[in-house]
Amino acid sequence: MRYLSNCLRMLGVVALIAASAAAQAQTWPERPVRLVVPFPAGGATDLVARVIAQRVSKDIGQQIVVDNKAGAGGTIGSAEAAKATADAYTLLLTTSSTHAISPHLMPKLPYDAIKDFTPIAHLADAASVLLVTPSLPVKTVPELIAYAKKHPGQLNYASSGNGTIVHLTTEAFKAQAGIFITHVPYKGTALAIPDVIAGSVPVLIDSIPSGMPHVKSGRLRALAVTGDKRSALAPELPTVAEAGLPGFSSVTWFGLYAPRGMKADLVVRVHEAFAKAAHAPEVVESLAKLGVEPAPPGTPAQFAEMVSADSQRWARIIRERKITLE
Known part of the structure; x- marks a missing residue:
């Protein structure tokens, strides 16, 4: 009887946690959201972030505060974002540089590009x-x-x-x-x-x-x-x-990450907000002037798969061409 009582109590706790996570996703955001851009203000990534953030702010009714944390090829800002709480109030908008290239060039990278982040959305390409x-x-x-x-x-x-x-x-x-x-x-x-x-x-x-x-x-x-x-x-x-070079393609992708461990329901909520904004007509028009196009609609899992393939490709080029930062 006591065993049954304990089981029921545990099931109640699990249900409470699930309900709390669902409620968090439904109410997000209740305050301004910090969007870390690991590159300088005025650069391409910063401009893309600000164009999309403005539309997201309009849609969700909360300010998206773009926070430029530049330095070391984007790794300083990325590392800082990775250490934040996974509550969707600190997000990272970055590029292939920090998550598909730097891991193969910097042996002492201050973050793990896969383990330390929750992939959210592939937003655009240039x-x-x-x-x-x-x-x-x-x-x-x-x-x-x-x-x-x-x-x-x-x-x-x-x-x-x-x-x-x-x-x-x-x-x-x-x-x-x-x-x-x-x-x-x-x-x-x-x-x-x-x-x-x-x-x-x-x-x-x-x-x-x-x-x-x-x-x-x-x-x-x-x-x-x-x-x-x-x-x-x-x-x-x-x-x-x-x-003349069949199959050749190289683009800089722009993607959205959260710190690792973000709840699935919250991932869906944030993904929907940013993916929708990236395809809004005025955003598409503004991005086009920057030579940037919104990415095809996809899921967080597809974004992760794309980054993995891109990372493997650049790893091969770096290895075969003996590329270093020196």
Whole structure:
């Protein structure tokens, strides 16, 4: 009898916990939500976060406070978010840099990209554009590859720094094309643009919004975009895959995480709020101006699977191309 009584008591506790979790999800949010962005204000991730956060705030009736915690390639802010309480009042909006690339470049990463977070939503993607100086006698991807093969080691390419997605994307391009081009790292592509225009470092993969104005002015030539489909900002440009490297695709993804251990019902609630906002017409329009497109509708599990595949891909590139942060 006592055993039965204890069992019933335990079942009551379990039911109470489940009811509490469900109630928490239904009432979220009851106060402002902190959205950690592990990159500087004014950068692409910050702008994406603010555009989406504004719409989420409108929909849920609570302010989403964007908190920029930049430093160490996004790892400082990510680590801070990982240590927060998993109550959906601290969230992290980040990119492939912190969760698919840094784990393979930083042996002492202050967080575990898988174990320390609850994946919430794949929100958006941004492709890049392959640029060359107009003085380089190539107008297509096949012509660039042929030129590089004819002049091995004579071409340079710029990047935004060692281990950045610009660096990795160009190395992936080189590997698939079977060419050798020397890497010249800069502290951001903005600093590289003058040298690319001058022709001293004639090749660069850059974001579409920052690169295309130089194309329209005639100072640079665009060959292709790196995504798996053409960009609305430059629909005349083929993808790299269309232009001669089948299957090639590289995008920066933007995703939402919570600290590990967040309740399933709460995950669903937060996912719905942010995924809905990312597809709101005014958000889509604002993101398009940044060269960013909302991700296809999906689940938190599908987001986790996508990140895992992306991480494995960059791990292979980093390993095979012997990429380091030095």
